[in-house]
Amino acid sequence: MRMKFLVPLLLFAGLVAVFLAGLGRDPSIVPSPLLGKPAPEFALPPLEAGMAGFKKEDLLGGATLVNFFASWCVPCKAEHPLLMQIKKEGRVRVAGIAYRDKPEAALKWLKQDGNPYDRIGNDPLGRTAIDWGVYGVPESYLVDREGRIRWKHVGVLMPDNWQKDFLPRIESLEK
Amino acid sequence: MTRKRRRLVFVLSGLTALGLAALLILSALEENLVFFYSPSDLQTKTIGAEERIRIGGLVEEGSLTRSSDGLEVNFRVTDLRTSLAVRYRGLLPDLFREGQGIVAEGHLQADGVFLASEVLAKHDETYMPPEVARALKKSGHWQEDPPEESEAE
Amino acid sequence: MIPELGHYALVLALFAAGVQAILGLLGAIRKDAYWILASGPAASTQFLFVAIAFLALTHAFVTSDFSVYTVAKYSHSAKPLLYKITGVWGNHEGSMLLWAFILAIYGQLLVSLGKKLPHKLRASVLGVQGCLSTGFLAFILFTSNPFLRLDPAPMNGQGLNPLLQDPGLAFHPPFLYLGYVGFSVAFAFAIAGLIEGDIGAAWARRLRPWVLAAWSFLTLGIGLGSWWAYYELGWGGFWFWDPVENASLLPWLAGTALLHSIGVVEKREALKSWTVLLAILAFSLSLIGTFLVRSGVLVSVHSFATDPARGVFILGLLAVAIGGALALYAARAQTLKAAPAFNPVSREGGLLLNNVLLVTASASVFLGTLYPLLLESVSEDKVSVGPPFFNATALPLLLPLVFAMAIGPFLPWKKADLFPVFQRLWLAGLASLAVAAGAFAFHTGKSPLALLGIGLAAWLLAGNGVLLAERLKLFRTPLGASLGRLRTLPGSFFGMLVAHSGIAVLVAGITGATLWQSEEIRALNPGDSVALAGYDIRFAGATRVAGPNYLADRGDFRVHRGDRLFATLTPERRYYPVEKRWTTEAAIHTTWMADLYAVLGEQAEAGGPWAVRLYHNPLAPWIWIGTLLIALGGGLSLTDRRVRGKGPKGPTDQKPQIGKA
Numbered sequence: 001m002r003m004k005f006l007v008p009l010l011l012f013a014g015l016v017a018v019f020l021a022g023l024g025r026d027p028s029i030v031p032s033p034l035l036g037k038p039a040p041e042f043a044l045p046p047l048e049a050g051m052a053g054f055k056k057e058d059l060l061g062g063a064t065l066v067n068f069f070a071s072w073c074v075p076c077k078a079e080h081p082l083l084m085q086i087k088k089e090g091r092v093r094v095a096g097i098a099y100r101d102k103p104e105a106a107l108k109w110l111k112q113d114g115n116p117y118d119r120i121g122n123d124p125l126g127r128t129a130i131d132w133g134v135y136g137v138p139e140s141y142l143v144d145r146e147g148r149i150r151w152k153h154v155g156v157l158m159p160d161n162w163q164k165d166f167l168p169r170i171e172s173l174e175k
Numbered sequence: 176m177t178r179k180r181r182r183l184v185f186v187l188s189g190l191t192a193l194g195l196a197a198l199l200i201l202s203a204l205e206e207n208l209v210f211f212y213s214p215s216d217l218q219t220k221t222i223g224a225e226e227r228i229r230i231g232g233l234v235e236e237g238s239l240t241r242s243s244d245g246l247e248v249n250f251r252v253t254d255l256r257t258s259l260a261v262r263y264r265g266l267l268p269d270l271f272r273e274g275q276g277i278v279a280e281g282h283l284q285a286d287g288v289f290l291a292s293e294v295l296a297k298h299d300e301t302y303m304p305p306e307v308a309r310a311l312k313k314s315g316h317w318q319e320d321p322p323e324e325s326e327a328e
Numbered sequence: 329m330i331p332e333l334g335h336y337a338l339v340l341a342l343f344a345a346g347v348q349a350i351l352g353l354l355g356a357i358r359k360d361a362y363w364i365l366a367s368g369p370a371a372s373t374q375f376l377f378v379a380i381a382f383l384a385l386t387h388a389f390v391t392s393d394f395s396v397y398t399v400a401k402y403s404h405s406a407k408p409l410l411y412k413i414t415g416v417w418g419n420h421e422g423s424m425l426l427w428a429f430i431l432a433i434y435g436q437l438l439v440s441l442g443k444k445l446p447h448k449l450r451a452s453v454l455g456v457q458g459c460l461s462t463g464f465l466a467f468i469l470f471t472s473n474p475f476l477r478l479d480p481a482p483m484n485g486q487g488l489n490p491l492l493q494d495p496g497l498a499f500h501p502p503f504l505y506l507g508y509v510g511f512s513v514a515f516a517f518a519i520a521g522l523i524e525g526d527i528g529a530a531w532a533r534r535l536r537p538w539v540l541a542a543w544s545f546l547t548l549g550i551g552l553g554s555w556w557a558y559y560e561l562g563w564g565g566f567w568f569w570d571p572v573e574n575a576s577l578l579p580w581l582a583g584t585a586l587l588h589s590i591g592v593v594e595k596r597e598a599l600k601s602w603t604v605l606l607a608i609l610a611f612s613l614s615l616i617g618t619f620l621v622r623s624g625v626l627v628s629v630h631s632f633a634t635d636p637a638r639g640v641f642i643l644g645l646l647a648v649a650i651g652g653a654l655a656l657y658a659a660r661a662q663t664l665k666a667a668p669a670f671n672p673v674s675r676e677g678g679l680l681l682n683n684v685l686l687v688t689a690s691a692s693v694f695l696g697t698l699y700p701l702l703l704e705s706v707s708e709d710k711v712s713v714g715p716p717f718f719n720a721t722a723l724p725l726l727l728p729l730v731f732a733m734a735i736g737p738f739l740p741w742k743k744a745d746l747f748p749v750f751q752r753l754w755l756a757g758l759a760s761l762a763v764a765a766g767a768f769a770f771h772t773g774k775s776p777l778a779l780l781g782i783g784l785a786a787w788l789l790a791g792n793g794v795l796l797a798e799r800l801k802l803f804r805t806p807l808g809a810s811l812g813r814l815r816t817l818p819g820s821f822f823g824m825l826v827a828h829s830g831i832a833v834l835v836a837g838i839t840g841a842t843l844w845q846s847e848e849i850r851a852l853n854p855g856d857s858v859a860l861a862g863y864d865i866r867f868a869g870a871t872r873v874a875g876p877n878y879l880a881d882r883g884d885f886r887v888h889r890g891d892r893l894f895a896t897l898t899p900e901r902r903y904y905p906v907e908k909r910w911t912t913e914a915a916i917h918t919t920w921m922a923d924l925y926a927v928l929g930e931q932a933e934a935g936g937p938w939a940v941r942l943y944h945n946p947l948a949p950w951i952w953i954g955t956l957l958i959a960l961g962g963g964l965s966l967t968d969r970r971v972r973g974k975g976p977k978g979p980t981d982q983k984p985q986i987g988k989a
Contacts, residue, residue, distance in 0.1 A: 178669070181672075185672045189684070193684075193688070196688055196725070199721070199724070200691075200692045200695065200721045203717050203720040203721050204695065204696065204699060204713065204717055204721075206716075206717075207713060207714060207716045207717035207720070208699075208711045208712075208713060209711060209712045209713070209714055210709060210710070210711050211709075211710035211711065211712065229712060241932045241933075242932075243932070243936075244851035244932070244937055245851045245929075245930070245931065245932025245933075245936060245937055245938075245939050246849060246850070246851045246939055264849075265849055265941075266849065266927065266929040266930075266939050266941055267929075267930075269909075269910045269911055269912055280714075
């Protein structure tokens, strides 16, 4: 008689195990197949004449944080202060790629809130983004001085991620 | 029949009924599973034309053609490694666009064209059905559409 | 300032919830009179703070304060005020706050309306709710804070999704949550009862109004969601066995079983362990449904978040709440006094069958909904389980239930003879056959299953009629006396009658709208005609019109029956320039007996034909009417004074209590 009352609990425990496994297969932690490989070829025009564009050769010579952003992307605004901070600290160069954005809108936002980027490439149709394997915005990549992709972060860049994922790698790159 | 006997019969028949129900449910499940494949998967696996499956990927740019009455469409679905021809008769969902992630359900015909009975799109902020995103990621590329676009449709 | 106030209020609410949990649960266990009495004010304090937080968020949305991240992401200054307000819960963070708010409201209602409850019971219930609130408020504060700021604030928001600016969709969450969260009261009662070992007629009688209320709200919530899908998604369908839809159906099925099971405990002190388990199950399914939608574990038409941190947190909440409850059940269920024996054929037997069928149906829907996830965690395969599975499993379980529903109310307690009951129902049987025959004549050869469906609906409706007639001693006493009896019938009887009739109407509606539907997909040029279900529909062309925030192509369809103009349908295909999104607005002409449904698609090329979908859905309006009747039935039962606990005290009430009821 007693055993039958345990059945619901046991069934539930099984369910929890399945859910845990399901969560473990979370889509956004998929590692990028480009890790360790050279960045794809690209040559992007600037947002407006007079500014510097962004091409693959610009990645050589030093570590770069490549950040895909857009003015229409609300989470991008959330990571913006950290990017300004990173630019100020100057450990790495910061480059931006405007993803499917109107140049005027992107410029307006950067003038308003500040421009953390040393260079910005305009990718209005998102084709360069496809080559980089960009899932959405914002996404940030750490590229070494030889133009190899060392780390990819999907979503808002938080101080936590910067400390734990990016800084140690930047340090090892500097050695 | 004693009361105890009757109770036993009652319980046993109840259990049998439940067992039968479970069997029926599980077999119904088996019969009605619709597997999802990316275009690359279909290259390696052989799927019979009677099997109802789902495919997903991005609608290849420039691949959309319509019949003269506008009701039959042909397009190609790609996971950026391989592409698959799809034919569909009916109204396409609002969120259907070239370069867009979609999922279609139907049958793979002998001539290699996928005849879709349903074309699915999500009705929320993010457009990429996760199966498609996963399939694209597996092939090394993926892309998600922004909530706003620079070009008008 | 105000968002900070809201945030602060949430933190205070978390503390109040913790205090409520401790005072309530430990107070009841320790039998400490002061703690028990203090649990009420603690619940009221929690309610106050959560209310402040919710109002603060609403204020931020209404004033379009884009410095608040949630408002920036999900709202826009151009949104009409109504949708700014409903936008508060049209996103993950806001809807979680709504959940917590409704939980706090129920707590307050227990304090205000539950004055007749024994204090120890009420304290235990509030204590359990306090634990739930603590969990949810912590979840909100740590993973889903709606008050996060954005600095500097954007000029305008992102959230102008036209699909969400819709009355059906906007009001669907509150009703749904009033249902889901309402079952937390049943859950709390079950736990309280297991702890005290006191589950009996009095316990059931006290619980019943809360379950009725929650269940009625859930019925309305599901109905609203389904109605939205029907008119908005443009496929003439109203139920897709979509994981999120199933997530709302599962607690409803369990809740229906619970509702009926409670009556058995109340009247016969039987089916106690069933009822306690069902109370735990209904709320557990509500929680699991929440988890499914929010964690990205499953995908469907509207999932809010794909954030794994949230998923893990909710999983933790689930494990503790449900696991704890089930563990308590496993440990304490045998203290529940054994039921007095009843014959398998009896009202108790009938209600037991009701439980079994509903739970089995829930299990199959549950399996079908979760199987894709199960398979994915053990293999690389991605599968989906579509409508055919659910139809093949749920229908064979639920249709016999509809048949039995007509018989059940006729069965006496303890022991019944079926044959006399069937004799009394001969009229219902006749009506059922007549209706089925009529349907066959009208819709020859279309679907035998439809005949079954419509026949069952008629059987149930007529059976209800016979039941009412018997109670009123109609035709056996003068009409005046019968009408006099009408006034003396209890509210719960009417509730049952109306709700069961609602089910009959719903079954008929579902049968008609799915099995007798006529569909035409055509490419039409202006002047073309389509014949559909005996109507002649002429496409008069499409014109460009401008709305407040959209441009649309509006089609003009003239529907004739014979040579009489029956209706004009003007479906639209809209373009919202700010959102850069297209939507289709179906045109639906509703009569009592059917819907005519038109959808305008695209033109293949400029000047070319328009793609058009036309549907005739017989009895579709009965789906919504039936749903309303079901919820109304629940409400009617609540008007019964006995249900609200104002009845005479029974023998089990003589236990000594702390304080007086």
